[in-house]
Amino acid sequence: MIKWIGAFIGFFLRGFVGAILGFFVGSALDSLFGSGTGRAQSVFSDFTRPNVSPADFELNLLSLCSIVIKADGQVSQQEMDYVRQYFVGTYGKEKANAIFRTFNDINKKREISAQRISSFLAQRTRYEVRLQLLHFLFGIAQADGNVSTPEINKIREIAGYLRVSRQDFESIMAMFIKSADNAYKILEIEKTASNEEVKKAYRNMAKKYHPDRVNTQDEAIKKGAEEKFKQVQLAYETIQKERGIN
Template sequence: MIKWFAAIVGYYFFRFPGAILGFLVGSFIDNLSRKGGGAQTMFDDMTRQSVSPADFELNLLSLCSLVIKADGQVSQREMDYVRQYFLSTYGKDKANAIFRTFNEVVKKREISARRICSFLNQRTRYEVRLQLLHFLFGIAQADGAVSNAEIGKIKEIAGYLRVGARDFESIMAMFVKSADNAYKILEIEKTASDEEVKKAYRNMAKKYHPDRVNTQNEAIKQGAEEKFKEVQKAYEEIQAERGIG
């Protein structure tokens, strides 16, 4: 099926975030094929009618563009990151068609992150939306650094996607390094006691353990495994720092 092919291609080029995004888009296309219908577009100027799978892809591309333009300058590396993903997932002809439509229809109008996220909220589970944030942070980091403006835009998108503040901070800590990164990943303060650290680790290990995610969805499971490793790494760093046995 399309979703598994897209997930495999996405993983090959962008590891786990790419696999999740590929699976997400592929699943939507598969569903449209089975139902013979479409979803309502999120853009103000489009009418209420059946739409093609490309409209869903345009929503994803629109979120990418919001992050790319967040700091007031368009980074070629970030654009290449997104374009390479679409090229590897859909092939040259289809990817070019998507970007052409994006340039003609979307870029000339104001993009509503709120409406796009409302569209995604109705069609995705929470775990998938977490992976989408990973992908957006990956775009922001493509030019070597994540700016404050990009963080602000992704945080805004996270709010529309109904992602909790703690989860957002935990994901951001995997891309934006700081002295207390390990604590942020575990979603605790640096002043937490050793027992609180252990408890936080147990809770996060349960939360991101692959068995806690839909195991029938291999792409999502792989993404959870990646975050699970980050949680383990954060805990081991705090263990070494504090001498916790």
């Protein structure tokens, strides 16, 4: 809207050239204040990055769910049920159905791109929220009882587009794929770490993944944050028992 006002004022003051300049200045203001979407943005929101609206977030989240479900070439009913139950439990049946209908309409018109969606979210969500997104995607992959290699690779690809560090990715993956060193991977330390290093790592991870840090209105992400925080606590308790740490 602002860009057209700018073009009109520019034309009135400087003719055709002024209209062009006014249009571009107005476009810049549209981007800054969100006029083109009808949603004003605070310049202080999310450390100067514009927040994604709830509706946009839900649709993009569902798009990423679809990508993970199709990653191994098989559409698992358990994984689909996991997503549906999650959306219904979080948003209610009526709203969840509306989200699914909108998603299906969009899906028919254009191809879903992991890079485009993830890059969009990376620019508009805080790092803590993106970590919980990965946690949720791994939950989907595990819903049928097995996290396949193609699913891991696809989530790893998404993590890269979301600008999530390798260590954080490995930490979240360790919560879903069992191995002898899982507890250490979750705390992002080596098995050779000293007891003091273990305690320090736990304090850092507990602070990093505390649900309060997510600071989002999205209930699905809040639940994921709480689950991940419990996994960090469990990992530390496992190492405590193994080493006899008080």
